[in-house]
Amino acid sequence: MNQNLAFNKTVTVSQKYNNKDFDPSLAVDGDHSTDLLKCSLTASGQKEAWLTVDLGEEKNIAAIAFVHGGSSTLFANGNYECDGNEAVLRDCSHSSKQCFSGKRTSLTCKEGDTLAGISVCVSETPDWRTGTLCYQHDIEQPLNNTINLDCVTSGRYVTLFNSRNETYFPDLSAFAYINICEIHIIGCDIGYYGEKCTKCPDNCLNGNCHIQIGHCFDCKDGFKDDRCEKECNKECPCTRYGPNCNASCYKHCQHKLCNPINGSCLECIKSRSGDFCEIELPAEATFDTVSLFIAATTVLLILVVVFTLYTLKRKCMSSRQALARDYDASEVKPTDSKYDTLQEADRVGTDTAAEYMEITVITG
Incomplete structure (x- = not known):
């Protein structure tokens, strides 16, 4: 079967709740009890909290499961947030919820969902923000204390993160907590896959393959197919x-x-x-664009033709008027001149009847 890669590995948290209880190592000790004192818990009064499991080296990961603390032999009513990092819960009175740590100290507890909104990331470095986000809970959706996630990836660090920055939802805790009783990280060493952690095919590039089905991500030179078992031909x-x-x-x-x-x-x-x-x-231009271009070009050509015809017509009319004026001038002037000559002949007594007849014919 797949290994629990997290068992007895190094665990760090954003800040411990106190120096006596809720040690981070309780999240990977193999004990699935949800007794609050058998679970890890981060400090109170924080707006952000995280828990990181260091697997020691890069691993092929298939799934992640964890049990969130939500019940306690001391406070059995559900999820709680508790203010006061100096408190030692073993010394708390069940009835009065008063705690002693060298001196009498008050421990104030309020109901509130501390798990909602949690994220799960896998990364190659301790900076989980640069890794793969495997899970992000929607704070408006109900969530059981036991979470099972498919997370097919590879990495060395697995981080659970939560925050209460600008989170306004009535059922949430006011502060961020990571309260994990046990975490399982299911997978194999690099180069192995499947429930029995079978070795990846020999010709997989870098010796690695898909954690669930064993297919190579790429092949060594000269090989092909999903499992790189076929030699390449020419x-x-x-x-x-x-x-x-x-x-x-x-x-x-x-x-x-x-x-x-x-x-x-x-x-x-x-x-x-x-x-x-x-x-x-x-x-490529669309049909509408082409149609618009053709229509615009056609209208422009029509306007050019109309303007050209109008200009030619104006020139033609101007030429005709000029010819008419020239014609009138050439025809009238000789007649008037001849009429004046006859008038002068009358004054001197010359017979001009034939000429008058000619003028009458012309002007008639």
Whole structure:
């Protein structure tokens, strides 16, 4: 079966409740009792609290389970927050809830859900914020004291974290507590998988594989398939290339198909081009955009044609008027001139009847 990787490992907390009770090691001692004095508990009056289990080295993790303290032989009514780090609960009176630690000290306890909102993270360093978030409880959802989580990942440090920063919910405790009676971290050493911690396939790259199903994350050169058990032939699978078929075709290749030698794409997905489909093409214009462009161009051409025709018509009319004026001037002036000549002939007594007849014909 999978090992409990947390058993008797080193545990640290944000701050101990006191120096006598609730030691962090109680979270990994194998005792599942929910008696408050057999559980770890962080200090009171804190807005943030955490508990971290150091597995000693990186491990393949499949699941995490923990039991939260919520009942006590001293206070059996449920989850409590207790103010006063100097209190020693073994000396507390069940009836008066008064405590003694060299001198009489008051221990004030209030009901409130201390587990709600808890987070579980797995990291490679003590800084759990840089790790993988396996679980985050919704404070508005009910939560049992025993939590079982699937958390398929790898890491060295497993951290339970809680806070009460700007948290306004009537059933919550005012302060953050980590009150863990026992934590199990289920998994195997790196390079092993499954319920029996079977060794990963020999040809997995770096000797590691999926903790649940044993599939390799990648293969050593010259091997392929989920478990890296098949040797690569000269002809690689359609979606891989290279001398050992250990490189995947580029994601922008159509159907991830590529040349088995150099990895160039046989065809690109839409909006891509280039040997490796590395060039992103500009987005194609939509039908509406094209239609709008055509309509605008058509209107503009019509306006140009209308303006041109109007200009030509104006020029044509101006030319006709000018020709008419020239014609009138050329026809009238000789007649008037000849009429004046006849008038002058009358004054001197010359016979002008024939000329008058000619003028009459012209002007008629």
